[in-house]
Amino acid sequence: MLEKGTQAPDFILQDKEGRDVKLSDFLGHRIVLYFYPKDNTPGCTRQACAFAQNFDAFQRRDVVVIGISKDSVASHQKFAEKYELPFLLLSDPELKAIQAYDVWKEKKLYGKVSMGVVRTTYVIDADGTIEMAMPKVKPDTNAAEILAYLDGENEQ
Template sequence: MSYDHGEGKCFEMLETGIKAPLFTLPDQNGKMHSLDEYRGKKVILYFYPKDNTPGCTRQACGYTAHLPQFEEKGAVVLGISKDSVESHKRFEEKHGLKFTLLSDENLETIKAYDVWKEKKSFGKTYMGVVRTTYLIDEDGMIVKSNDKVKAAEDAEKMMEEF
């Protein structure tokens, strides 16, 4: 299935078994992170629509609660949205989040991972981030993808993968 991202370009859903697109993005403290630096670890890469909203807060708090178990399994958690570094910092501090939040204000990584899509809400159509989680293995390959994420259950569902 392909999607038009509003620029006349169609992208296929990222499937398992392909190399995860590389990125370099700033975290909530302004430090740059690239996917390459996590080679040798499993990466739970989740994309979410907006900081400090009910669903996104439940999802992030779920990952914080399960972080020790993920770390025991050699996995890191990275959350990405189009929110600013400053917004991510407020989100982290307000909810005591314990993992890295990455800012993709220019949407390059969001589009590379095929999560910028047409959405509908209250009869209005707009472009936005579709809540999506990818599991990337130690070699940088996508081994699991889910674009039907239930925010409150996402961290627990990912625990089942280990």
């Protein structure tokens, strides 16, 4: 996982419409960049819906919210439509950003070992520097914890 104070790696990934999006396009804004394992799974859906429910609060703080998984553009489009997700979902099937942000890890589930995305959230400042890194976040509380941090209530 990348540490606080590290320059956030730039990337170009496609959004749910198939358009290229660069992280550096958002310089001048704070960014909440969250990595999640898979569209339409229970935890990932709860996490995405929590960000959607708090989207206005992020916008009022001039914060861009971006979710990244290795799902396809088509999967992201269906996921965003089904749950009315108003923020960017970026597709990373080649694991470019996922590996650059060091969230592709060995995971164990019911004794089975496999590689996958560890649910992680970064807050990136307006200059493109990581100001907070949260590993192994809980899907139900992640959005609220980020808002509390942005308001200075939850220093990391």
